[in-house]
Amino acid sequence: MKLKRNYLFGTTVLAGILAVSAPAWAQAQQTAAEAADATQVDEIVVTGSRIRRDPVTAPTPLIQVSRETLLTTGQNTVIDYLATIPALMNSQVPSDTTAGVLNAGGLSLPNLRSLGSGRTLTLVDGRRHVGSPQGTLAVDVDTIPRLLIESVEIVTGGAASVYGADAVSGVLNFKLRKDFEGLEIDARWAQLNDGGQDSKRISVLAGKNLFDDRLNVYAFGEYEQLDEVLAADIDWLQGGWGLVGRDADTAAAAYDGVTDALLYKDRRTLQLLRWGQVTLANNYQPSALNNPNTIPTGQCTTTSITSASCFGVAPGRTYVFDGLNARIADFGNWVQQTGTNRAVNVGGDGENPNVIFNVDSTLPKSENARFQVGGNFKITPNINLYAEAKYVDETTNLATGYSFGDVYISDTLNAGNSMQILSTSAYTTRTDNAFLPANLAAAIRANTTPVYGPATAGAPGAQTGTTAAPFARYSAWLLDRPQTNDKQLQRYVVGLNGSAGDLGFVKNIDWDLGYTYGRVDNKNVERGLDIERFSYAMDAVRDASGNIVCRVQQLTANGGTVTSRNPNVPGTLNSQSAVVQNCKPLNVFGLGNQSEEALQYVRAQLTIDQVNEQHDALGTVSGQLWDFWGAGPIGVALGAEYRKEYTEGTGRSRSLGTTYAQLNSGADFLPASYETKEAFAELSIPLMRDSFLGEYAELSGSYRYSDFSTFGGNDVYGVNLVYRPIRDIAFKTSFNTSVRAPTLSETNSPQTQTFLQFNDPCATVNIQNFADRTKAANRIVNCAALAQQLGLTFNFQDPTAANAYRPEYGSSVAGRNGGNPNLQPEESESFTFSTVLQPRFIPNFSLVLDYYEITIDKVIAAVSAQTAAENCVNGPSLNTSACQTLTRTGVNDPATPRDDRFLLVDFLQSSINYAKRNVRGLDFTSNYRFDTQDMLGRNWGVFQHSVNGSWLIEQKNFNNIENPNDFTELSSTLFYPRTRLTSTLTWQTPFEPLRVTWVADWQTAQDIVQRRDFVQNADSRPAEYLDTKNFMRNDFSVRYQVRDDLTLTGTVQNAFDSEQARWLGATLYSNFDPYGRRYSISLNYRPW
Structure with a gap:
């Protein structure tokens, strides 16, 4: 209703002015008609309307990007340039860290208003294009031939009634060149990262007019190679910068004057290493109750050797490997001072967390070939036949993390049988493991943990004795998990x-x-770990001859049997079982100690064949009706569209069979489809032209009815008003509705396995250190309610309390991704008000201001399990819809360590209909051209300056269905700068073949911790680390016209090597530039 009120206000202001001029329309009719004839302008179809009109009177906000801009920008791809437009700043570009998402590596997906690529409709010459990600409508714009692009028109307001229901946030229309004749060759070499990785591309376009220009045919071909870029290749990540905890606060004193975290270089983590570390069972001394930096009660009990709380990484207790030997880890010159798990140290041994937790390809390796042919034939002067055919072959190779696992080492485990598999990432072995270094095996067998008495208010607990604890845990990143998309x-x-x-x-x-037909075939091959085989291979022993064999081979050598540890094939194994016969002993203790034959034995592979298919038939007719009062004829457009979307993904079950694997296993994506039949109409009514109250005014409206085979019928509409009182200024306002049906991916995706490194929002220390004290208070109440539902009681307020909740997650948590067949269509409203200034007293200057509001009800969103867990407990009450996607343990057994209860053990990441989403902002664009010869009488060249920016007033997510007033504000947080603008200054030098361009991409600082929260906990971090600081990237390009048919362009991107704030740590934020200073050179040759 708010948007409707805003629109009524906007239209009332304009309509009130227009109504006064009604008596003058008839008198002015003849004069207006004569003036119209005298100032006739070519009318064309512009994006946002199907009625031919003067582009100046386009009814919706429009950004136009020319072919010239795309060719000279210096950006590597079209989407890389489009993402510099603030309205598109969170578009998915190939260099985003998307490789960890199955089948998403290397895609280029526009995302208007940061509302999601699924709400941005991408068209080619006004026609739909098949989507690339499975079961979606999101278009990979890199498949659109770049040399054929004449312009890109971007409607930054709702356009569902004109083009289709998924145009919630707007439309990108790629308009291709018509009747191209000649030969054009464009070649480019570019650095992708200042570490040396590069890309190479050559594109060729040829066209010819035949039969007295009645027939035009063209052919396009392109070949492109891109190197892979990993986090380890990015120089500023190699430094290991990040915040390290050094102090915690008690519940009674959130501010104790000691800074909780400081910025350090050369951070290391010993939590998980490539091919492992071993931590002996250990116990921290209980700290005084007024010192929360350690734990006031003993953590490790001997009742369960798999208790995560027994294996906090600690000096003197953690071993690393040098070749085939083990030694106590070097914790460097500073160790994290908070919690029982001292997983971060400065200097010494360990992995760089900025790299080891960013092992996905930041830019995947790609090899791409793209082809398109087409033509136009004038059958008669008034009838034209057009056709085009496109084929794209793209092969992407990318890293998607490592397999991972914990191995519990104890001689009390499974004597005389195969070793137990505890979970998809937890295994067991004994100290007689043939690869376990002897000194480490001896240390495990002799290990003890101290027993402490209770702590007092001012003194730590005193040691009262020791307890034998002959067990340890091995934790590691194991096999890499590469993925190939063909x-x-x-x-x-x-x-x-x-x-x-x-x-x-x-x-x-x-x-x-x-008629348009599109199809995407994607063969995805993912490689990872065979859980069962890994369990047998890593549990190696020496046989009677002293040879190293798998324990299962030794136990079955003389006719014995062992238990199968594959839940898909329960029963027993013997010496003739294939997994036993083929077993190759695997040394997991230390990087580089693995034999290739053992690695091959434990590898698993998953192959999926995916299909997206689209049929689209579209018919439109437009024309002009009467001109009643001399303002111009009424415009009308009618149309109908039939569309069918189909998808399937097979092979997942077939390729895995009964294999028990640490992969994205699960069911096949069964064939799914839907059809939609749509009819639409559009009407434009000129209200006046050259009246004494203004130059021009127009009222237009559009309507679309859609009948989905899955969700039935719905209708949407749009209303637009344009008023140009004088030639210097114009006003536009619009109101549009939309109904977006869920995609096949959102409703039909099968549940597949995935993994999450989980930071528990209910952990007492996390609540205590949470910057937002309102949400922290909510967490205390809500986490207690969750625990009570499971029959558990914890203190969620005081980390020093004996019954504080202190979870220890040994490795990633296994969960599921999947669709939700119960989704309902989302409904949205959008409102825009635009002002266009072209003042005569400032020649060659223009300014456009576009205000927009978009509200989406029943918004469809998929949040990560981490976000769901936070949403579950952050609000004033439990968010039931979020809580229901998570499963926690409810074990209340005295033999189970306290900190193993209430752990997250399963989750479902799936889309649901949340309450709503609101976004509101102001786009601004200015252009100014300054010719020094005309203005100063001296030829110093021509300067062209443009600014394209966006002010994000608010972006709110209402993700709590039970509490519609509970929202999360994204504006001015990470990824969502309050203001972002791109400034482009081009100097056409007096030496005309030479042109120099400077592009500055600037954005305001984004909050990491909001200042109101910092006031309540002012020692949580240094004040200068509360936000990211303003960020600006500068690009320079030089274009030289060697001769009429040959152009050279050289570019330096990020010339001053700007990088994101070091205190952001390992996370790469795509709105900053992580790749440093890099260069490119391109050549454009047009021989005829």
Whole structure:
């Protein structure tokens, strides 16, 4: 209703002015008609409307990007440039860290208003294009031939009633060149990262007019190679910068004057290493109750050797490997001072957390070939036949993390049988493991943990004795998990268009009837760890001859049997079982000690064949009706569209069979489809032209009815008003509605396995250190309610309390991704108000201000399990919809260590209909051209300056269905700068073949911790680390026209090597530039 009120206000202001001029319309009719003839402007179809019109009177906010800009920008891809436009700043570009998402590596998906690529409709010449990610409509714009692009028109307001329901946030329309004749060759070499990785591309476009220019044919071809970029290749990540905890606060004193975390270089983590570390069972001394930096009660009990609380990384208790030997780890010159698990140290041994936790390809290795042919044939002067065919073959190779696991080492485990598999990432072995270094095996067998008495208010607990604890835990990143996507995209378009002149009272009729077919075939191959085989291979022993064999081979050598540890094939194994016969002993203790044959034995592979298919038939007709009062004829457009979307993904079950693997295992994506039949209409009514109250005014409206085979019928509409009082200024306002049906991916995706490194929002220390004290208070109440539901009681307020909740997650938590068949369509409203200034007293200057509001109800969103866990407890009450996606243990057994209860053990990451999402902001664009010869009488060249920016007033997510007033504000947080702008200054030098361009991409600081929260806990971090600081990247390009047919362009991107704030640590934020200073050179040759 708020948007409707805003629109009524906007239209009332304009309509009130217009109404006064009604008596003058008839008198002005003849004069207006004569003026119209004298100032006739070519009318065209612009994106946002299907009615031919003067582009100046386009009814919706419009950003236009020319072919010239795309070719000279210096950006590596089209989407890389589009993402510099603030309205598109969170678009998915190939260099985003998307590799960890199955089948998403290397895709280029526009995302208007940061509302998601699924709410941005991408068209090619006004027609739909098949989506690339499975079961979605999101278009990979890198598959659109770049040399064929004439311009990109971006409607930054809702356009669902004109183009389709998924145009919630707007439309990108790629307009291709028509009747191209000649030969154009474009070649480019570019650095992708200042570490030396690069890309190479060559593109060729040829066209010819035949039969007295009645027939035009063209052919396009492109070949491209891109190197892989890993986090380890990015120089500023190699430094290991990040915040390290050094103090914790008690519940009674959130501020104790000691800074809780400081910024350090050369951080290391010993939590998980490539091929492992071993930590002996240990116990921290209980600290005084007024010192929360350690734990006031003993943590490790001997009742369970798998208790996560027994294995906090600690000096003197953690071993690393040098070759085949083990030694006590070097913790460097500073160790994290908070909690029982001292997993971060400065200097010494360990992995760089900025690299080891960013093992996905930040830019995948790609090899791409793209081809398109097409033509236009004038059958008659008024009828044109058009056709095009496209084929794209893209192969992407990318890293998607490591397999991981914990191995519990104890001689009390499974004597005389195969070793137990505790979970998809937890295994067991004994100290007789043949690869376990002898000194480490001896240390495990002799290990004891201290027993402490209770702490007092001012003194730590005194040691009262020791307890034998002959067990340890091995924790490691294991096999790499590479992924290959081999994608073929086909798209075919055929149709007729033309003009029919006048038919009765309808004048200047234009029509178009076309059919589009698109198909994407993607073979995804993912490699990872065979859990069962790894369990057998790593549990190696020496046989009677002293040879190292798998324990299962030794136990079955003389006719014995052992228990199968594969839950998919329960029963027993013997010496003839394939997994036993083929077992190759695997040394897991130390990087580089693994034999290739053992690695091959434990590898698993998953192959999925995915299909997206689209059929689209579209017919439109437009024309002009009567001109009642001399303001111009009424415009009308009618159309109908039929569309079918189909998807499937097979092979997951077939390729894995009964294999028990640490992969994205699960069911196949069964064939799914839907059809939609749509009819639409558009009407534009000129209200006045050259009246004494203004130059021009127009009221227009659009309507679309859609009938989905899955969700039934719905209708949407749009209303627009344009008013130009004088030639210097114009006003535009619009109101649009939209109904977006869930995609096939959102409703039909099968549940597949995935893994999450979990930071428990209910951990007492996390609540105590949470910057937002309101949400921290909510967590205390809500976490207690969750625990009570499971029959558990913890103190969530005081980390020094004996019954504080102190979870220890040994490795990643296994969970599931999947669709939700119960989703309902989301509904949205959008409102825009625009002002266009072209003042005559400032020649060659223009300014456009576009205010926008978008509200989406029943918004469909998929949040991570981490976010769901936080949403579950952050609000004033439990968020049931979020809590229901998580499973926690409810074991209340005295033999189970306290900190192993209430752990997250399963989750489902799936889309649900949340309450709503609001976004509100102001886009601004200015252009100014300054010719020194005309203005100063001296030829110092021509300067062209443009600024394109966006002010994000608010972006709110209402993700609590039970409490519609509970929201999360994203504006001015990470990824969502309050203001972002791109400034482009081009100097056409007096030496005309030479042009220099400077592009500055600037954004305001984004809050990491909000200042109101910092006031309540002012020692949580140094004040200068509360936000990211303002960020600016500077690009420079030089273009030299060697001769009429040859152009050279050289570019340096991020010339001053700007990088994101070091205190952000390992996370790469795509709105900053992580790749440093890099160079490119391109050549454009047009021989004829």
